[in-house]
Amino acid sequence: MEIGREEEGDHDMSLSIGTLQIAGSNGFDHNIMSQGYQRNSRSSEIDIEEVEIKDRPLPIFLKFEDVEYKVRSSQASSKNPVKDMVSKVASQLSMEQDNYKHILKGITGSIGPGEILALMGPSGSGKTTLLQIIGGRLHENVKGSITYNDIPYNPALKRRIGFVTQDDLLFPQLTVEETLIFAAFLRLPSNMTQQQKHSRVEMIVKELGLESCRHTRIGGSLVKGVSGGERKRTSIGHEILVDPSLLLLDEPTSGLDSTSANKLLQILQRVAKAGRTVITTIHQPSSRMFHMFDKLLLISEGYPVYYGKAKDSVEYFSSLRFIPEIAMNPAEFILDLATGQVNDISVPQDLLTPRGAPEFEREVVKYLQRKYKVEVEPIEKGENHGTRKTPEHLQLAIQVKKDWTMSWWEQFTILSKRTFKARRRDYFDKLRLAQALGVAVLLGLLWWKSKMKTEAQLRDQIGLLYYICIFWSSSSIFGAVYVFPFEKVYLVKERKADMYRLSVYYVCSTLCDMVAHIVYPTLFMLILYFMAGFKRTIPCFFLTLFAILLVAITSQGAGELFGAAVLSIKRAGMIASLVLMLFLLTGGYYVQHIPVFIKWLKYLSFMYYGFRLLLKVQYSGDQLYECGRKGGCRSLQSSPSFDTVNLNGDLKEVWILLAMALTYRFCAYICLRKRISICNV
Template identity: 50%
Template sequence: MSNSDSSTTKTNGDQFARKGMSNGHASGMGHATVEIQDGKTVVMDDGRKPPLAIVLKFVDVKHTVAIESRFSWSAKRPFQFKRQSAMEKEILHGITGSVMPGEVLAIMGPSGSGKTTFLNLMGGRALRGMSGNITYNDIKYNKALKRRMGFVTQDDVLFPNLTVRETLMYAALLRLPNSLTRSQKIKRAEDAIIELGLERCRDTVIGGPFLRGISGGERKRVSIGHEILTDPSLLFLDEPTSGLDSTTALRIIQVIKNIAQAGRTVLTTIHQPSSRLFYMFDKLILLSEGHPVYFGKANGAMDYYASIGLKPLIAMNPADFLLDIASGNVNDVSIPQELDKSALPNGNDEAIQPPAKDVREYLVNTFNQELAPQERAKLFALESTREELKLAISEKRLWSITWTQQFSILFIRGLKERRHEFLSWLRFVQCIAISLIVGCLWWRSKIQTEAQLSDQAGLVFFIAIFWGMFPLFTAIFTFPLERAMLAKERASDLYRLSAYFMARTLGDLPLDLVMPCIFILIVYFMTNLRVTAAAFFLTTLTVFLDVVTSQGLGFLIGAVMMDVKKATTLASIVMLAFMLTAGFFVQHIPVWMKWLKYVSFNYYVYKLLIKVQYSDGEVYDCGTGCQSVGTSPSFHGIQLGGGGMEAWALLLMVAIYRILAYIALRRMKTGG
């Protein structure tokens, strides 16, 4: 590029912030000055490089989905089932265009027109079933591009119990590279809070359906801040103004506009913007049932439709007009001759609006004849001539921080997120109340007679079963409830799945072991169990082992099913099978079912607790004289003494359940 035509673009973030704050917001990540001179990167005031300018091109993009085959049934032939063959349906039909750095492309269309599908394709999130060509500076999508992309989903997927500051701080610690110190990363998060106008609510929790927190507009800004911490070159937003009032929506779009002006390429779907919002977009794609019916400058859409004979007859929001005609509704719209001929007369010989199908067909055909060739010619004339704009990326996936750092950050974040749930007063009341009830029922129990020994064996059985079921039904909620967050963060390459899994499973242990400690301290001495230091600590360790094993089974069931209702149902069946086949209720179990007790952790926990509490040297009065405790029928033939085999069996189950849970989680489509 010669000096005569060299361009110098200077974008001052503070200037953007002042501009955005005039509307109640500030721009994203903009304290530094961005300079691009002759296509060369100039370091910003704070030492960071500006986002790499990426030209996004898409040529004849189509998307096909497979419709699952189903069985059909007819009342006339109740004993015949016909299987309908699987079919494919094309939902996007050849979309072509481009977006330049500094531009905001709005994707509009009626509900079900394919806006979100198209956005996901551009972001590399739904490439299966796609045909056509999508390039980023003339390079096709690969996983290394994830680092240069930010994706804000329609639903704000955030942890409800974390504050705004904690949410952005942990995102910065996970996403930003080790070239920055911890204090620099935290400062980046603080800068984002200021620039997004979130100072007032920085220490307020995000909140959720049953927890009061920040407002919808603030939540959306947090989601945007979460994505722009790494200065992405490409930013994708799905319905960022959905559910917001017009003023808040204007502020959000102002933030997005300022983000683009910092040198980023921005694509956003939007359903029905106000006229003020509409004219803030640089480019527009209008979709009608997956067909493009307009692509070009947003402020040129009305002129284009006027040139083909479609004009609003009344004062109308441009977005309303465009959505109406894309839906096939031409009420209060002038109709060209081609459509006027298809209009059907009513009883008064007055023409009514033409069928929606004809309107859409006219729009598609006209676009393909009039506008599409021009845009295609512009696209093929567009070349990335500067080598600085070529993506210097490799196919190898690179992580911002080490595995150990990922684990430690996720571990601490998990503790903070779940501390309110695990250490709530309700859980303490529940645990203490159950402990007192159990303590009162078995108050000062003895083993002097067969009946007393049987009662105390029942207490040991209850301890084994209760601390096998309680953690299990808590753990099955873990992965199903965090599926959306896991999919979002893994799609952005925030961390390795193994680091998340280890942090999530180990992070629950300190919190899950608090309640068993309280239970044992109350019940053990109220019920007069074996009062020796060894028996007390071995009982506590056995209960801990019970908790960890059942928790692992809960992780496995949750990871396999990924649905709370299905996981709860399966867990109930598994626990019932383990209890009934362990030999405590039914002595004569069918041979083909006996194997189940050897995979039942309840069986090993109960045996271990019995061996800890009793020994062959103890005697009781059986009515016909004293005999050894080990011969009591209350123990169902359990041999006292030892316990090493049971402990190893439980430790093996702890490992196997978690390994299988990780494999099941790895097989889930979470975007990683």
């Protein structure tokens, strides 16, 4: 069978997860693949597009040799600050040059299309770390060789690798179908029609058995949704939707019952047979699941203790005279060996430490590590790393970076729809609506038909204007400050997959959130304005509303900046509280004449400009009040309340607030880009 030739009956742009079968093979055979592409290599020109086999992903042959990874000891700190401090002082006093903790200590292996490699080992052995290194998510302090079709990792591989994390990072408010459809529109090629993309989603839904829950929300800790198995299958569908060549899964069966876990492994088998290279970490599979794996890499304390066919693992350890004395699950048997717990397991006689000694378990692990180093590793390096070479076509194809599937505007259109759907329950929350309307009615009753005939009445009305400023500033700033910290995990995941441009995400987030920051203040002012007895003219009403909206939108920008700067829910809220308090005090109501040495603070406050703008819109300097006093009427400009405000001046505050709103957002975008780029390293 020639891999480069399509089978009859294949349809354009279709994805059949279980269609690719090679006779007499459990997947792709390396030699067959090589021969098929060597025949094509006689052509004088290399057509990279032909390497992308229709309906199948680009084959990736992965090899990793002597992979080591270490972190600074300070990074692997405990939760006890006193213990961390003592350890830090001790490490500084000791003059050791190598102040690192070694996580991986020389891991070697290889895997090709059509195969599933299981990474097993006790907790903390380094399984997830190795998976992240293979996926290109860890680069620093990594030693060894990792190649994809004999080529080192490069940015072009980003969109050819699917990574399913242990925690399913899916938007809880979207349904299963919506999650997959938005992923399809963002990630599938732009030359596909909408109907073809919907067909691809429909096929994935059927293949993964998600028909019964397609219209159910994903849900989460606070939102009721699909089951754990359905959520995991949706995560896998989200990745295989775009035909990744290399699919990596971190503990995909954790939290699932035995039946759901078996069904998930059967799906992964079909995924692999479609031409993908699949690697998964798994803790303790059932015996049935264990035999579904093609290859097994067993890690203990960062060292490999077995690599080879999963079905041959028990035989290998038996050859070392580690033989179970009772019937045992193969996975349980090898994990016991990896931890040195050999109860009900006979051990070789050449172990120097007697059974039952405190260091016996440690000696068992060391024994297995030595045997692997001598008997298994040289064979793997010789067979898969020394002789086999990937065809030149695949080496070149793996270096071709895929362009964005959509233009900036197309990405904006799709992402804005997804953002609005994912957050619509927050935008149109009944409690939030009740708060806005309730506060408006309460203020309207407290300031019912307020007057400005006397100084005291004028002060009351000015106080209401300042409270409105405070209310919408705080509401907007706290409504925006938590957005990026909450969505950080989704953003990092999708940016690592190059799903969209960061600028598109930021603009969509800002504009969609702006809906709530416009709708609620508008409803609020429609109720309060006429109850409180403000100036009853249409221009004055709309100017007042415009001023409130400007304050809310500027506050939103400030909240986004604080959230993007730290990407931490706790710290972002604390910073927002401190800044809001500072802006509140310097807003011009509580203190009009601020000391010169600290006067500059008020020019940073958007509440200062918003409050001045409201006063200029609502009042004019030649208006008269206190006409009942002996000296006659006075102009509003002569009131002490307007000592620092020229009521007849121009509305320069509008331009200042607009400039502040744009500056906050520009700085927020820069901070977000910097912080996300650090997370993507």
